[in-house]
Amino acid sequence: MIADCIPLTFLMPGERGEIVEIRGGRGLVRRLYEMGFVPSAKVEILVSNAAGPLLVSINGMRMAIGRGVAMKIIVRRR
Amino acid sequence: MATVALIGNPNVGKTELFNKLTGLKQHVGNWPGVTVEKKEGRYVYKGEKIDVIDLPGTYSLTAYSMDELIARNFIIEGKPDVVVDIIDATNLERNLYLTFLLLELGANVVIALNMWDVARGRDIKIDVKKLEKLLDVPVVPTVATTGEGIDKLKEEISKAIEKRRSRATLRYGKEIEDFIEKVEEILKEDEELIKKYPLRWLAIKILERDEEILKKLEGKPYKNKIDEILKNAGEIEEKIVEERYEIISEIIKEVVKEKKEKWTFSDMLDRVFLHRILGIPIFLALLYAMFQFTFSFSAPFSDMIDMFFAWLGEIARENISNPMLASFLADGICAGLGAVLVFVPPIFALFFALALLEDSGYLARAAFLMDKIMYKLGLHGKSSIPMLIGFGCNIPAIMAARTIENEKDRIITIMINPLMSCSARLPVYVLIASIIFGGYAAVAIFSMYLLGIALAIIIALLFRKTLFKGKPSPFILELPRYMLPTLKSTLLHMWERGKWFLIKAGTFIFAVVILIWFLSTFPWGATNGGQLIENSYIASFGHAIEPIFKPLGWNWQAGVALFFGFLAKEAVVGTFGSLLGASEEGVKTALTNAGWFTPLTGFAYMAFVLIYFPCVATIAVMLREMKAKYTLLTITYTITLAFIVAGLIEGIGHLLGFS
Numbered sequence: 056m057i058a059d060c061i062p063l064t065f066l067m068p069g070e071r072g073e074i075v076e077i078r079g080g081r082g083l084v085r086r087l088y089e090m091g092f093v094p095s096a097k098v099e100i101l102v103s104n105a106a107g108p109l110l111v112s113i114n115g116m117r118m119a120i121g122r123g124v125a126m127k128i129i130v131r132r133r
Numbered sequence: 134m135a136t137v138a139l140i141g142n143p144n145v146g147k148t149e150l151f152n153k154l155t156g157l158k159q160h161v162g163n164w165p166g167v168t169v170e171k172k173e174g175r176y177v178y179k180g181e182k183i184d185v186i187d188l189p190g191t192y193s194l195t196a197y198s199m200d201e202l203i204a205r206n207f208i209i210e211g212k213p214d215v216v217v218d219i220i221d222a223t224n225l226e227r228n229l230y231l232t233f234l235l236l237e238l239g240a241n242v243v244i245a246l247n248m249w250d251v252a253r254g255r256d257i258k259i260d261v262k263k264l265e266k267l268l269d270v271p272v273v274p275t276v277a278t279t280g281e282g283i284d285k286l287k288e289e290i291s292k293a294i295e296k297r298r299s300r301a302t303l304r305y306g307k308e309i310e311d312f313i314e315k316v317e318e319i320l321k322e323d324e325e326l327i328k329k330y331p332l333r334w335l336a337i338k339i340l341e342r343d344e345e346i347l348k349k350l351e352g353k354p355y356k357n358k359i360d361e362i363l364k365n366a367g368e369i370e371e372k373i374v375e376e377r378y379e380i381i382s383e384i385i386k387e388v389v390k391e392k393k394e395k396w397t398f399s400d401m402l403d404r405v406f407l408h409r410i411l412g413i414p415i416f417l418a419l420l421y422a423m424f425q426f427t428f429s430f431s432a433p434f435s436d437m438i439d440m441f442f443a444w445l446g447e448i449a450r451e452n453i454s455n456p457m458l459a460s461f462l463a464d465g466i467c468a469g470l471g472a473v474l475v476f477v478p479p480i481f482a483l484f485f486a487l488a489l490l491e492d493s494g495y496l497a498r499a500a501f502l503m504d505k506i507m508y509k510l511g512l513h514g515k516s517s518i519p520m521l522i523g524f525g526c527n528i529p530a531i532m533a534a535r536t537i538e539n540e541k542d543r544i545i546t547i548m549i550n551p552l553m554s555c556s557a558r559l560p561v562y563v564l565i566a567s568i569i570f571g572g573y574a575a576v577a578i579f580s581m582y583l584l585g586i587a588l589a590i591i592i593a594l595l596f597r598k599t600l601f602k603g604k605p606s607p608f609i610l611e612l613p614r615y616m617l618p619t620l621k622s623t624l625l626h627m628w629e630r631g632k633w634f635l636i637k638a639g640t641f642i643f644a645v646v647i648l649i650w651f652l653s654t655f656p657w658g659a660t661n662g663g664q665l666i667e668n669s670y671i672a673s674f675g676h677a678i679e680p681i682f683k684p685l686g687w688n689w690q691a692g693v694a695l696f697f698g699f700l701a702k703e704a705v706v707g708t709f710g711s712l713l714g715a716s717e718e719g720v721k722t723a724l725t726n727a728g729w730f731t732p733l734t735g736f737a738y739m740a741f742v743l744i745y746f747p748c749v750a751t752i753a754v755m756l757r758e759m760k761a762k763y764t765l766l767t768i769t770y771t772i773t774l775a776f777i778v779a780g781l782i783e784g785i786g787h788l789l790g791f792s
Contacts (some may be wrong), residue, residue: 081342081370083607088374089193090609091227096378101400104409107505108514108608115224117403119501121508121608 063098063120063128064109071099072130079127090118092128135294136184136211140204140235141219142228143190144613146247149277149622150219151187154287178287183294186213192227194234196345198538208240209330214294216240217286222252222259222274225389229381232268233303239331242270243293245286249274258390267384278619302333305376312340312366319355319362339363341370399494399614406495412502419495420521423486427525428556431478438478442471460654469646476526476701476750479556481631483525487533488626492618497610504608510590511597513537513605516546520589523553524582527751531758532630539606544759545596548767551747552589554582557702561742564706568725569735577736581743588744588774649697653711666711671696685741685779686734695741701748733786737779745775 060075074096077084091114092098101117102110108119120128139154141147155174172187188207189200196202208216218235220228235242244264252259265272271289275282304310316336320327326335326349338346339359350356363369406415446467453459490496496518504514515537522530527550534550537543562581566574597603652671654660659668666672675693682692694708706720713723724730730738746768747755755764786792 084371085195085374086607086609088371089195089230090611091230091378093375093378102403102407104407104412108501108610110403110407110501110612114227116227117399117612117614119497119504119514119608119610119612121504121514124607124609 059131060129061132063100063111063125063130064103064122066098066100066103066130066132068100068103071097071133073097073133075129075131077128079124083124083127087124087128091116097133098130134182134184135214136186137215137217137290137294138186138188138207138211138213139217139219140188140208140231141190141247142192142221142231143611145190145219145221145228146277147187147190147219148626150217150245150247150275150283151185152622152625153277153280153283155185176287178291181291183287183290186211192231194231194238195341196343199540200538202345205238208235208238214241215243215290217243217245217290219245219247219277222246222248223255223257225259226381226385229384230377233377233381236268236270236303237337238334241293241296242268243286243289244268244270244272245277245282246272246274247277249282250276250279260388260390264384264388267387278622303377303380305373305380309340309369309373309376312362312369313337315362316340316359319358322355323353337373340366341373402615403498403612406498407501416499416502419490423483423490424525426486427479427483431482434478435475438474439471442467442474446471457657461650464654465647465650469643469650476557477631477635480526480529481627483522483529484627484631485623487522487529488623488630489618492616492623492626494613494615497612500610501612508605508608510593511605512546512593513539513542514608514610516542519546519550520553523550523555525556527551527553527555527747528754529630531751531754534758541601541603542605544763545593545601547755547759548596548763548770549589549593551751551767551771552585552592552744554585554743555702557748558742560703561698561705562739564709564721564724565730565735565739568721569730569732577739581739584740584778585743588778592770592774646700649700685737685776685783686731687738688729691729691738695745698742699746699749701750702742705742731792733783733791736786737782740782741775741779743775744778745772747771 061072063072066072074092074094076094077087077092079087096113099112100109101112106122108121109125111118111120111125139147139151151172151174155176174185174187176183176185186207188204191198191201191204194201194205196205207213216235218232220232232242232244246259246261246264259274261272261274271293273282273286273289275286277283305313313333313336316339317332320332320335320339330346335346339350340363342363350359406412408415446463449462449467450459453462487496490499499518499521500514503517507514507516516534518536519530519534522533530550530553531547534543534546537546558581559578562578563574566577570577649671652674653666653669655670656668660666661668671693672689674696675689678692678696679689682689682695690709690712693712694705697708698705709724710720713720713727752764752768755767
């Protein structure tokens, strides 16, 4: 179901998703993994303004991530 | 004597716990060679002295960030007897990752399950006994804010010190374990290396392609074999991290019974504070309130200090018969100390307000709001905080840049900070603008702030394009839950940051003050004991540097005033006062009558004061926070830029027919 997989940035506030993969350089992937952005982790978008970072709920934390980073996090909408 | 290291994710109450353990017996220094703060303290338990080292707050122990590398090297090389891992009881899943890494590193771990009260309040039930069994380490529920569980924690620490090592090992799946074994097999031969590092940990780090460890393998005879294994292993580093999370979630399933997590109130606040339209205005309003508080609250205290030293100086002048000694004490020591210490109240007030914003969780939201704008300027969301504080005082602003992890981002943020027009420059603007612009003075003053911001943007972009190539590091920031800060922790936070200014900058500026006193009163006979400043060394110096300022239409007095401005920019006003033989209040009339400035040369002079050379106290902080060469570069670029901008103002002004 490749069609369901979209970058995290495309989720609307209130929408939930499950991380499928992270596309990026080794350093970024590792960084995100260690912050809990791993495949099968559940995320929910809390704040997503026109530009600027997203506020994401993951692992019981509130993480602010830049749009550039969020584009590289591929999720399946739930 | 035993050593205990404290470690934990950011926002788990580590500082609070450190304070509760050690009381006020703390010492703040830096880790060797870096600007990361190192806090040490001590407590006595049943007659045994225990040293406590506060390691930087980290999520992980990779070689990617300075903080993490420091923490990990301390555990390996400093060999603490016990590592207390502080965990947020409301978020075990996130926090256990670090625990996992600590166990892998072979640390003798004691877990402090902190924020136990919050977990209780939220109906999160944790089976502590089971967690102890699964991890094979002692677990103590604590509430750092009230001190609950601290005694029990001390008891467990002492038990663990006696027991020495924990033998806890967490096992991966077969595929990974096989690779670990293969690497271990090769490394076993390298006695020198395994004497320093735990074997299993080394093997795992190599499979994770840890830069720091791979560097150590350069030139080893078995390097080929390792490379071969790594090639076969493929993307094993990601699998390792994934498996760690899997193991952790298995543990969580067994020990935690949780109703649906409740961030409701905090999330509700975020819906307002991070609102698309309201977010920025609220931020600006809070900022305005912060500056109002900082300056109006501290003004009476500053006045008191000012008056006290003036009074002390008078006493010295009246009661000491030796004129040189009297002048030294009154004009040198008292006037100098007074000039420095008047900054203590606003700096402490600013730090208090900042601690309040930070401890409540709002400061992280400010970084969130400003990230979009900052990114366009080649900066980081977190750079916005130091830039804003810079309007108050550049010293705390530069210290606040510490929260920026990426070194390039941090250095750019520090280097442009002097362009944020601090409050010390305001008296100069007010003096000059009011004598040459009359009713339009406010506009001229405000234009200085805008000029500073515009130049900061240009310089930041310039540095980003040349010296610090590349994009700002990706923005990833955990936003802590909003909390009501306690007065005690806010005051402690303020004191920790502010006292440095009191001690170091105080002594440093003090020395310069004495130097300036000497230069402006000697040769003693010729100046008639400091009365005739025209005959002093500083005047000769002023005449010597006059040709530099002549093209800009400024006389030697204006040049000397700039020189004294090195000390503190408001000293420019005081210098005009003494050169004109007028008191601080009378200087406006005297300067108007002297006619030293035309509107054009005066405006250029204001711009010059804005840009040229950050004051010595700022330089002292810069030297502490970054490499000397960057401080030197900052001095060079600010002085050059000041001449360019002042020259441009006068050149363009002439073309437009102003005089």
